[in-house]
Amino acid sequence: MTTIVDPTSQDKHGTDLLRLAEQRMKWLQRRESVLAGNVANANTPNYKSKDISPFQGILKTHNSVALTLTNPKHISQEADSASYHTTGTLASINGNQVSLEDELTKIADTNDKHRFAITVYGRYMSMYNIALGGSGSSS
Secondary structure (H helix, E strand, C coil), X not given: CXXXXXXXXXXXXXXXXXHHHHHHHHHHHHHHHHHHHHHHCCCCCCCCCCCCCCCHHHHCCCCXXXXXXXXXXXXXXXXXXXXXXCCCCCCCCCCCCCCHHHHHHHHHHHHHHHHHHHHHHHHHHHHHHXXXXXXXCCC
16 A cells, blocks of 8 residues: 655654745745835834844744754854844934835845745746656746
8 A cells, every 4th residue: 555645744754845935935025015114114204114023933933954063164053043123223314214225135135035935936846746747847
């Protein structure tokens, strides 16, 4: 008797990759929306720029694979856990704390990450399709 394992199911030995990819894309969409709101309020008096919590918080809720440092010269996992929240931004005369340069840089970075997530998701689905006997093209 052959047992078919669903690669999208999460058990004690793995992570639901499709659900994780979906959460990543939703997080990126929320972040783009928040950053767009910052740009839209760039001239609003006393407005403080906002951002959402880093995606690493979502990753910690999953059964993720922990990296093992095999050499003290390797980069530790904590090196990438910087927060995106801006502190100490100078306010303009009207009290606004939005830096258009910073916000547009964050938007471009988020857009690049979104494009990358979509590409990876599409490639994963193509491989899944090939494994099921399809042609592998997702278009």
